[in-house]
Amino acid sequence: MAETLTQSAADAEDVDHGRRFLFWWLGISIVATPLVAIFLGPAIPPGHGTVEAAGQVVDNTVLVAISTPVCAFVLVMLAYTLTKFRSRAGVLEDGEPIRGNNRIQVLWVAITTVTVLFLAGFGSYELVSDGAGGGQGPSAAFTPVGYQKALDVQVIGQQWQFTYRYPSAGGVETPDLVLPENTLVRFHVTSLDAIHSFWAYELGVKADANPGVDNIAYVTTKGPLTFHVRCAELCGLWHGYMDDVGHVVSQSDFSAFLAKEKAVYAPIMKYLPPYAKTYLPDPQQRAG
Amino acid sequence: MTGEVALARPRSGWSRLIGFNLLTAVVLGIGGYYLGWFLGHHITGASVDYFGDTDQNDISVFLGYILGVIGFLVGLGFANYPFARLRGYPPSLREKESEGVGRYFGLCTDHKVVGMQYLCGIGLFFFIGGLNAMLIRFELLRPNMQAFPAGQYLTLVGIHGSMMMGMMTSGILGPFANYLVPLMIGARRMAFPRIEALTFWLLMAAGAILTTTIFFGGFPTGWTGYQPLMDQANAGMDSYIVFFALVGISMSLLGLNMLATIITMRAPGLTWSRLPIFCWGVVSTAILMLLAAPVLVAVLSMGMLDRTAQTTYFVVQGGGSPYLYENLFWVFGHPEVYILALPGFAIVLEIIPVFARKPLWGYRLAVAGLLGVSLLSWLVWQHHIFMSGIDSNLRPFYMLSTELISIPTGFTFICGLMTLWRGKIRYSVPLLFCLAWFFNFLIGGLSGVFLSDVPSDTTTHGSFFSMAHFHYTIMGGLVFTFFAAIYYWVPKMTGFQLNERLGKIHFWTMFLMFNSTFAPLFAIGFLDQPRRAVSYAPSLQFLNDWASVSAFALGISMLIFLYNFVWSLAFARVPAGANPWGSRSLEFQLPSPVPVHNFDRIPVIAGDIYDYGTPAPAPTAVPAPAGGAS
Numbered sequence: 001m002a003e004t005l006t007q008s009a010a011d012a013e014d015v016d017h018g019r020r021f022l023f024w025w026l027g028i029s030i031v032a033t034p035l036v037a038i039f040l041g042p043a044i045p046p047g048h049g050t051v052e053a054a055g056q057v058v059d060n061t062v063l064v065a066i067s068t069p070v071c072a073f074v075l076v077m078l079a080y081t082l083t084k085f086r087s088r089a090g091v092l093e094d095g096e097p098i099r100g101n102n103r104i105q106v107l108w109v110a111i112t113t114v115t116v117l118f119l120a121g122f123g124s125y126e127l128v129s130d131g132a133g134g135g136q137g138p139s140a141a142f143t144p145v146g147y148q149k150a151l152d153v154q155v156i157g158q159q160w161q162f163t164y165r166y167p168s169a170g171g172v173e174t175p176d177l178v179l180p181e182n183t184l185v186r187f188h189v190t191s192l193d194a195i196h197s198f199w200a201y202e203l204g205v206k207a208d209a210n211p212g213v214d215n216i217a218y219v220t221t222k223g224p225l226t227f228h229v230r231c232a233e234l235c236g237l238w239h240g241y242m243d244d245v246g247h248v249v250s251q252s253d254f255s256a257f258l259a260k261e262k263a264v265y266a267p268i269m270k271y272l273p274p275y276a277k278t279y280l281p282d283p284q285q286r287a288g
Numbered sequence: 289m290t291g292e293v294a295l296a297r298p299r300s301g302w303s304r305l306i307g308f309n310l311l312t313a314v315v316l317g318i319g320g321y322y323l324g325w326f327l328g329h330h331i332t333g334a335s336v337d338y339f340g341d342t343d344q345n346d347i348s349v350f351l352g353y354i355l356g357v358i359g360f361l362v363g364l365g366f367a368n369y370p371f372a373r374l375r376g377y378p379p380s381l382r383e384k385e386s387e388g389v390g391r392y393f394g395l396c397t398d399h400k401v402v403g404m405q406y407l408c409g410i411g412l413f414f415f416i417g418g419l420n421a422m423l424i425r426f427e428l429l430r431p432n433m434q435a436f437p438a439g440q441y442l443t444l445v446g447i448h449g450s451m452m453m454g455m456m457t458s459g460i461l462g463p464f465a466n467y468l469v470p471l472m473i474g475a476r477r478m479a480f481p482r483i484e485a486l487t488f489w490l491l492m493a494a495g496a497i498l499t500t501t502i503f504f505g506g507f508p509t510g511w512t513g514y515q516p517l518m519d520q521a522n523a524g525m526d527s528y529i530v531f532f533a534l535v536g537i538s539m540s541l542l543g544l545n546m547l548a549t550i551i552t553m554r555a556p557g558l559t560w561s562r563l564p565i566f567c568w569g570v571v572s573t574a575i576l577m578l579l580a581a582p583v584l585v586a587v588l589s590m591g592m593l594d595r596t597a598q599t600t601y602f603v604v605q606g607g608g609s610p611y612l613y614e615n616l617f618w619v620f621g622h623p624e625v626y627i628l629a630l631p632g633f634a635i636v637l638e639i640i641p642v643f644a645r646k647p648l649w650g651y652r653l654a655v656a657g658l659l660g661v662s663l664l665s666w667l668v669w670q671h672h673i674f675m676s677g678i679d680s681n682l683r684p685f686y687m688l689s690t691e692l693i694s695i696p697t698g699f700t701f702i703c704g705l706m707t708l709w710r711g712k713i714r715y716s717v718p719l720l721f722c723l724a725w726f727f728n729f730l731i732g733g734l735s736g737v738f739l740s741d742v743p744s745d746t747t748t749h750g751s752f753f754s755m756a757h758f759h760y761t762i763m764g765g766l767v768f769t770f771f772a773a774i775y776y777w778v779p780k781m782t783g784f785q786l787n788e789r790l791g792k793i794h795f796w797t798m799f800l801m802f803n804s805t806f807a808p809l810f811a812i813g814f815l816d817q818p819r820r821a822v823s824y825a826p827s828l829q830f831l832n833d834w835a836s837v838s839a840f841a842l843g844i845s846m847l848i849f850l851y852n853f854v855w856s857l858a859f860a861r862v863p864a865g866a867n868p869w870g871s872r873s874l875e876f877q878l879p880s881p882v883p884v885h886n887f888d889r890i891p892v893i894a895g896d897i898y899d900y901g902t903p904a905p906a907p908t909a910v911p912a913p914a915g916g917a918s
């Protein structure tokens with residue numbers, strides 16, 4: 001008797017399941033999304049050390065904010081379903097034979113499509129506006145404003161270290177990466193052997209170093225900064241130890257740095273190949 | 289002409305060891321290897337590799353592997369039937385009809401035997417790959433090298449990745465589709481039973497070859513085998529190339545067989561709109577296998593020629609380009625990851641209606657989702673090389689196409705969730721694993737959106753974030769549903785129940801420890817730890833140790849499963865009955881164990897297999913009338 005009562009009570013509530021779920025989902029989303037966007041988003045790396053890095057933080061914030069209601073939808077629905085629609089123990093009973101609902105299907109397709117198109121559009125806008133710190137190849141399709149006057153810095157990956165050349169200082173090659181503050185820098189990333197990836201973490205830069213390719217990435221530095229460089233593409237035995245530390249310094253310190261490097265490396269400059277977009281070792285004779 | 293293909297007659301004692309069997313296969317395989325080795329050394333002297341002389345001869349290693357595989361297959365008896373046909377004997381399926389345990393260790397064309405062979409064979413390599421993962425996590429307990437030299441660490445990473453990405457591609461289609469598709473569509477066999485057996489034995493040969501890489505010093509490239517690193521590497525690289533090429537051949541043949549079977553061998557009445565959703569998942573996966581795997585075989589053959597015949601496909605100094613390798617590899621590689629994920633989607637959608645006791649919600653939408661993912665997965669491969677500098681103008685397109693994939697993936701989510709909605713849910717172990725899929729794939733999918741967004745990808749690309757992402761999608765997506773399938777179908781396949789209590793313990797340890805292992809890795813990736821690096825910043829040690837300890841517990845959960853599997857099937861042996869879950873699906877209408885020829889009469893499909901909740905549903909199938917469809 002009690003069973004039939006609860007059964008009919010549940011039937012009376014049936015219309016409300018969808019609305020209740022919506023209530024919980026919207027409620028949680030409306031509360032959680034701003035919290036995530038305000039507190040979690042800006043804390044996501046790579047930080048605000050450069051314009052590009054800060055742009056990536058904005059991207060990450062938007063993505064994590066949009067993910068929140070999506071996440072809430074699936075989790076709330078799972079939680080609601082799994083608690084409300086349990087079978088009674090030891091009874092094999094059937095659910096309702098609902099085979100679909102055109103309105104929900106159309107709505108679902110429409111909402112996911114709009115979300116996805118927004119994300120792709122937003123990401124493309126962020127990418128096209130400044131290249132987002134990623135390696136863009138020799139033709140650098142998406143260039144930031146004022147790219148003609150950017151400071152060129154070449155990054156040469158080889159097993160298993162990075163070296164850097166400054167064409168503005170006569171092509172001096174040094175193992176130290178130093179950049180001036182408040183400057184648009186154009187990295188020319190290339191490799192002498194395997195594929196490496198120049199990942200300057202705090203700068204928000206990542207560009208693969210391919211042999212024979214001049215891969216360009218832009219970054220706009222802000223204030224002084226110490227940043228870490230790691231190789232992000234498996235390049236052989238000591239890949240795990242292919243790291244480096246670089247510095248963003250004031251303009252005067254940067255000039256002093258270049259002058260010092262030129263003086264230190266002057267004796268070996270004549271052994272270096274002249275500055276070029278790519279360098280390749282002589283072809284190897286291979287057999288068997 | 290007697291009309292019989294000559295096969296071993298029943299014999300007794302030691303003479304049984306002589307003939308076409310696994311023992312002969314191994315002997316001929318090793319013999320073939322040394323023959324190839326010998327020939328290789330006669331063709332050419334010691335090789336000169338990319339950066340200097342070594343005493344390793346790539347030509348003889350390749351010839352050894354290839355002749356070894358041929359010897360292995362001949363020893364198993366794969367050459368007998370073609371030769372018998374050449375000599376004029378009529379077609380026959382005699383290999384199917386041998387009996388006893390012995391047929392599980394040789395060439396057998398019974399799809400049920402092949403399914404069980406796949407389950408155990410793939411399980412073996414899954415555990416080897418998992419053991420490698422344990423060793424990797426052990427090494428990462430400390431920020432600097434401790435247990436393994438750098439080269440060994442890379443080999444561990446490479447074997448783990450290749451083993452999982454290579455062997456587990458067939459992780460669901462191999463055991464479950466081979467076993468179940470003929471039963472689900474009302475057929476007596478697969479379309480090409482010998483090709484079916486061939487796919488399995490090729491895969492076993494491949495797995496064995498990959499493990500032999502340790503005798504040649506391993507390989508440094510990880511599972512992607514990027515050039516020019518592949519060109520530089522020593523002979524351990526050859527094992528990787530032959531391994532993955534054999535996997536590719538096995539995969540494309542498996543896909544061909546599945547498509548041919550489902551297209552041509554459905555029982556009368558089984559229209560496309562009645563096809564079980566699992567079979568739709570198999571179709572969408574098989575299309576990818578058939579079309580993507582040949583690209584892999586091609587690119588690896590080019591790599592092999594670069595290493596042996598002095599071609600320069602990927603050597604920049606000779607006019608080649610590593611971009612060619614990256615593109616060709618990911619043209620295969622991205623469909624490949626959906627080859628891993630799609631069967632998982634299908635299993636979730638197949639199992640949920642049984643345990644919610646409801647029809648599958650939005651059948652057409654679910655099918656569209658599976659086929660949509662299958663189609664879109666061809667258009668996204670360059671998101672793996674966003675930072676490589678190749679044609680950056682295309683990046684917005686690849687960003688769009690990658691994010692579009694979340695639409696058909698979303699179909700699977702909404703269909704699964706809405707099937708649960710208002711169901712009468714029974715919390716059995718198979719359902720628990722399917723529910724975990726929703727959680728894992730949700731995290732995996734959302735993290736994928738970060739990777740597809742180029743500005744965000746600048747940080748996450750090649751870091752532990754992407755590593756955590758694909759473990760959430762593949763381990764959380766494929767391996768969880770793999771276990772769902774085991775708990776759901778193995779009672780049918782063997783006739784014995786798996787212990788429910790141990791199954792639940794396995795589920796909860798695996799689910800919690802899986803998340804505890806991989807969730808911190810998202811943070812580690814965001815905090816500047818690149819993949820495949822043996823050292824990391826000391827400040828990340830706590831998170832890494834947390835992940836490592838959780839990974840060991842995850843490994844222990846696998847041992848709980850193994851204990852359950854062996855104990856339930858070998859010792860407890862509680863009969864499961866023909867239909868332990870009350871499913872309407874056709875395979876559960878057959879007796880346990882399933883007879884050799886499956887159906888005495890080919891059934892006529894009369895009702896919808898998802899017809900739960902209807903007061904008096906039509907039976908799934910009725911036997912064809914005598915003299916009717918055969």
